[in-house]
Amino acid sequence: MISFKDAAHLIRLVAAFMIGMVLFLVFRGLLVPKTFGEFGHYRGAALGEIAAQPVSYAGHDLCEGCHDDVLRLKRVGRHARVACESCHGPQAKHTEDPGSIVPPKLDTAVLCVRCHAVSSSKPMDFPQVRAIEHSSGRACDACHQPHSPRIEVNGKK
Amino acid sequence: MNVTRRKLLILLPAAAVAWEYVLARAPESSPNYNAAEHWWGMLLDITKCIGCGSCVRACQLENHVPDAYYRTWVERYIVQEWGFEHLSVDSPNGGKDGFPATPDGEGKSFFVPKLCNHCADSPCTQVCPVGATFVSPDGVVLVDKKYCLGCRYCIQACPYGCRFLNPETHTAEKCSLCYHRINKGLTTACCEVCPTGARQLADLKDPADPVHEFLKTHSVQVLKPHLATGAKAFYNGLDGSVR
Numbered sequence: 001m002i003s004f005k006d007a008a009h010l011i012r013l014v015a016a017f018m019i020g021m022v023l024f025l026v027f028r029g030l031l032v033p034k035t036f037g038e039f040g041h042y043r044g045a046a047l048g049e050i051a052a053q054p055v056s057y058a059g060h061d062l063c064e065g066c067h068d069d070v071l072r073l074k075r076v077g078r079h080a081r082v083a084c085e086s087c088h089g090p091q092a093k094h095t096e097d098p099g100s101i102v103p104p105k106l107d108t109a110v111l112c113v114r115c116h117a118v119s120s121s122k123p124m125d126f127p128q129v130r131a132i133e134h135s136s137g138r139a140c141d142a143c144h145q146p147h148s149p150r151i152e153v154n155g156k157k
Numbered sequence: 158m159n160v161t162r163r164k165l166l167i168l169l170p171a172a173a174v175a176w177e178y179v180l181a182r183a184p185e186s187s188p189n190y191n192a193a194e195h196w197w198g199m200l201l202d203i204t205k206c207i208g209c210g211s212c213v214r215a216c217q218l219e220n221h222v223p224d225a226y227y228r229t230w231v232e233r234y235i236v237q238e239w240g241f242e243h244l245s246v247d248s249p250n251g252g253k254d255g256f257p258a259t260p261d262g263e264g265k266s267f268f269v270p271k272l273c274n275h276c277a278d279s280p281c282t283q284v285c286p287v288g289a290t291f292v293s294p295d296g297v298v299l300v301d302k303k304y305c306l307g308c309r310y311c312i313q314a315c316p317y318g319c320r321f322l323n324p325e326t327h328t329a330e331k332c333s334l335c336y337h338r339i340n341k342g343l344t345t346a347c348c349e350v351c352p353t354g355a356r357q358l359a360d361l362k363d364p365a366d367p368v369h370e371f372l373k374t375h376s377v378q379v380l381k382p383h384l385a386t387g388a389k390a391f392y393n394g395l396d397g398s399v400r
Contacts, residue, residue, distance in 0.1 A: 036288070041288040043301050051190075053336075056219045083349050085350055119208065126353070
């Protein structure tokens with residue numbers, strides 16, 4: 001069996017290494033977030049934090065729960081697939097407190113041309129108008145029902 | 158209690174397990190949502206996009222995106238019909254307020270809505286030095302803003318230009334695919350308001366999702382496929398000039 005006469009320097013070396021390891025583990029434990037590595041190389045708790053962000057757009061399903069009259073009107077028209085909040089804006093607050101938070105009335109002269117102003121970049125089959133020629137500045141809802149607009153072709157609806 | 162060396166050696170691992178259990182917190186995610194059952198992407202139909210900017214406005218309102226920064230935006234391409242290299246692209250205010258009239262007779266023109274492609278093999282998450290950005294178990298590229306240093310590596314790494322540094326928080330920011338909405342069974346804000354259905358949230362793991370039928374029956378392309386990023390924003394009617 002090999003015996004070391006002067007082993008003290010080896011013991012000091014091992015002790016210094018052990019202290020270093022302990023310090024490393026202590027700092028690592030303190031500095032690395034607890035959920036880091038739960039699902040991958042990131043903080044697992046971040047998923048829950050991102051998912052907890054409040055919603056601003058309630059979604060048309062929620063709107064249709066109360067406004068079934070509008071839904072019936074929309075369903076038969078060209079705007080059947082246009083979601084409520086596409087025109088009315090985010091209404092999650094209105095769904096939480098329908099009594100006191102009421103969406104503002106919309107100005108169709110501004111609203112409709114956002115989509116329907118003529119542009120050669122738009123798909124050809126999309127209905128487009130030159131607002132000035134089409135209505136000379138009158139609000140669109142003077143003639144069209146915004147929830148269920150119709151397009152007249154050769155005088156027929 | 159007389160603790161022998163044998164007892165101590167048996168107790169130490171048990172104590173370690175117990176300590177881990179004390180440290181671990183209960184997961185906070187939505188109760189009825191199982192991330193393993195989803196793999197999110199988006200379907201964008203250029204043949205339907207009218208450049209109204211509803212998606213850009215909705216994204217800003219839903220996610221409190223600072224003005225002049227965009228998590229999603231719309232580009233207008235005007236391309237000479239015979240050459241992909243002769244084109245002009247504009248996106249005034251990200252397309253948020255729509256577009257001015259397109260000059261006639263300058264070639265073909267169309268709108269391209271853009272957002273994070275939620276790459277399965279994303280270049281941006283690979284370069285993050287601290288693990289602040291990652292691909293979630295359901296395939297969404299997210300930013301942990303509490304952990305982000307703001308070093309901007311990811312912004313340079315994204316080949317699609319989808320990231321920016323939030324001027325208020327000084328952390329990287331990008332489309333989260335409305336992770337807070339899709340967790341609750343809602344669609345994203347941009348898809349919710351798109352009036353023509355040009356944008357549709359797609360769950361690639363859900364066999365009932367109509368996206369599968371669409372992908373089977375259409376010629377669909379992703380942006381910069383040669384980069385092999387595993388992009389999950391699928392474009393229908395994508396012109397070769399689009400970068």
